[in-house]
Amino acid sequence: MFKADYLLAAALVAVFFAYSLGFGGPLLFDDFGAIAANPLLKFDGTLFDQWRTAALSSNSGPLGRPIAMFSFALNSVAAGEVSPYAIKLVNGLLHGVVGIFVYLLAQPLFARVYPLRGAEGARWLALLAAAIWLLHPLHVSTVLYAVQRMAQLATLFTLMGLWLFVRYRQRFAVEGASGGELAAAALWLALLTGLAAYSKENGALLPVLVLVLEVSFFRGEWAGRACPPLRIAGVAALGLFFAVLLACMFVPPEFLVERFARREFSLQERVLTQARLLWHYLAWLALPDISAMGFQHDDIPLSRSFTRPMSTLFAIIAWGAALLAGILLREWYPLLLFALLFYLVGHSMESTVWPLEMVYEHRNYLPVVAPCMLLASLLAQPFFSAGNARTLALPLVGMVLAVLLVLLLIRVDTWSEELRMAGVNVRNHPESSRSNYFYADALLKRYRNAEALGLSEERAREALIAARVYFERMYATNPRDVAALVMLHSLDSQFATDPGAGTDWLAELETLLASRPLQASDYNALGELIGCVNAGGCAADEARILRLLEVLEARYPESLKVLGYRFTYLLGSGASAAELQQVIDRALALKPGRREFLVRQIELQAAANDVDGMYESVRSWLEHDTRRKRLHTLLSLFITAPDAARER
Numbered sequence: 150m151f152k153a154d155y156l157l158a159a160a161l162v163a164v165f166f167a168y169s170l171g172f173g174g175p176l177l178f179d180d181f182g183a184i185a186a187n188p189l190l191k192f193d194g195t196l197f198d199q200w201r202t203a204a205l206s207s208n209s210g211p212l213g214r215p216i217a218m219f220s221f222a223l224n225s226v227a228a229g230e231v232s233p234y235a236i237k238l239v240n241g242l243l244h245g246v247v248g249i250f251v252y253l254l255a256q257p258l259f260a261r262v263y264p265l266r267g268a269e270g271a272r273w274l275a276l277l278a279a280a281i282w283l284l285h286p287l288h289v290s291t292v293l294y295a296v297q298r299m300a301q302l303a304t305l306f307t308l309m310g311l312w313l314f315v316r317y318r319q320r321f322a323v324e325g326a327s328g329g330e331l332a333a334a335a336l337w338l339a340l341l342t343g344l345a346a347y348s349k350e351n352g353a354l355l356p357v358l359v360l361v362l363e364v365s366f367f368r369g370e371w372a373g374r375a376c377p378p379l380r381i382a383g384v385a386a387l388g389l390f391f392a393v394l395l396a397c398m399f400v401p402p403e404f405l406v407e408r409f410a411r412r413e414f415s416l417q418e419r420v421l422t423q424a425r426l427l428w429h430y431l432a433w434l435a436l437p438d439i440s441a442m443g444f445q446h447d448d449i450p451l452s453r454s455f456t457r458p459m460s461t462l463f464a465i466i467a468w469g470a471a472l473l474a475g476i477l478l479r480e481w482y483p484l485l486l487f488a489l490l491f492y493l494v495g496h497s498m499e500s501t502v503w504p505l506e507m508v509y510e511h512r513n514y515l516p517v518v519a520p521c522m523l524l525a526s527l528l529a530q531p532f533f534s535a536g537n538a539r540t541l542a543l544p545l546v547g548m549v550l551a552v553l554l555v556l557l558l559i560r561v562d563t564w565s566e567e568l569r570m571a572g573v574n575v576r577n578h579p580e581s582s583r584s585n586y587f588y589a590d591a592l593l594k595r596y597r598n599a600e601a602l603g604l605s606e607e608r609a610r611e612a613l614i615a616a617r618v619y620f621e622r623m624y625a626t627n628p629r630d631v632a633a634l635v636m637l638h639s640l641d642s643q644f645a646t647d648p649g650a651g652t653d654w655l656a657e658l659e660t661l662l663a664s665r666p667l668q669a670s671d672y673n674a675l676g677e678l679i680g681c682v683n684a685g686g687c688a689a690d691e692a693r694i695l696r697l698l699e700v701l702e703a704r705y706p707e708s709l710k711v712l713g714y715r716f717t718y719l720l721g722s723g724a725s726a727a728e729l730q731q732v733i734d735r736a737l738a739l740k741p742g743r744r745e746f747l748v749r750q751i752e753l754q755a756a757a758n759d760v761d762g763m764y765e766s767v768r769s770w771l772e773h774d775t776r777r778k779r780l781h782t783l784l785s786l787f788i789t790a791p792d793a794a795r796e797r
Contacts, residue, residue, distance in 0.1 A: 302348035325372030491519030589619035681720025742773020
């Protein structure tokens, strides 16, 4: 092994130790739906079909991300349960493996940029790039956000593919290639693209990133000489990718326009805002201010036009200038063009036209790999100098890495405990309604678990009062936040001495729902409201809840989630089987074979000893569930079913 390899091993150990301090931290957001509350991940591993259905159990993204879900299933079986600690431990190990591939990919690229430095110089530069990437506190929200193993695996397979491409391409540039060699390379890239995309959809960008490498470094070189057609083809293919992306911005397909109707921003507003945010991400990379980082960034203002705010126009001009500089300097310093193109392509799926949440730090996990190489190159420039600059180079690099490690430790410590994490987030982002919500929710959990935590009645009461204060701040920050209205209604119903004397939160909610498009978090909040009403914790008469449901159904006549609220409410209020069946019929008319409603229908039919009806429901289920994703769920329904139904 080379000295750089030993130092990489030491860096990996240090990074894993740093992240290990946060493995006991909380689950967040999508962690619950995808992992913790996913019944298909809770099995003993003895049946093949359980593995199959676990891998197919996610509704995230159009591809379902089965590779990532299979890894969560492995975690569950190995630990004997869905263990957040075990999941995050594996995430920490994966982070180290990805760091190794950053190192492996960077070596040959640095060797092409600095041929006079030799293989040893390339290894040291690659080590520095990998260390910056591994230690950077920006990645905490990927490694310790359990579900983002999806992003980790997509990045891992993408870097594997890029590393293999570079290895093949270097040889082809000197010796050329036979048809068989080209086929082998293409098959490897296709396999790794599939693995990456089925981990998370942005893994499908691997072929485009291959084009970035081709355009930036190899430029059509083949069998020891320039091949202009190959060079032109690479540039044209990459240009076509960006042209399609621009076309979607200005002439979006109908399905994109339809999906943006569910957001409080338009496609154009999202794209304009992302032009600014991409610079924000780079600023956090180059100058890692952990007070600016956080789990929630809904306090970042939207760009309503090119000049509202004016920084939007400046950001777009800056991107144009940066790309122009990269093109002009490509012969002298190809690393700049590579870093820019890699970063932009890496963000092209999650930070452009798709109607996703506006800001998440984990989107940078793959895109900043190339900028980290650029930073390493710039940081190492004093080593290439003479005199005092060279003398100061090593202490400078050491100081930078030490600062990154300290910042990483501080941020990991913040993520290690829910109340601490929520408190830091709300302190750093006081205008974020979500930060206020998470802190209020953490305080509310502290109140509810006061006995287990050994809190006095006074301290528990303080937590409850503080929770309501932060829910009020959440409402003040964003009066159109559904969760704020739901939680304030819930707290006033349970703890106010005279619930009718305060604000009528339900009336405000009804007014809001008539005009505001529902966000993903809103659906969760409305589900909490229905559950709270059914449990008797939220004051609301039947007429008001039904009116609220009617408002929702009028706005979203084809929403199965909204129909699910009605079913849940009717079930909790003791409605008749006929009333429940009416809701099921409406849902199945909208989407035949919908699993959750067929389950309810089979349960009603079993209670009524309707064997023929159960048979028809099962037939419909199997007809629509062609991949048999929920077969063992179906079988479990017959455990308590009539004997005649089981025989059928």
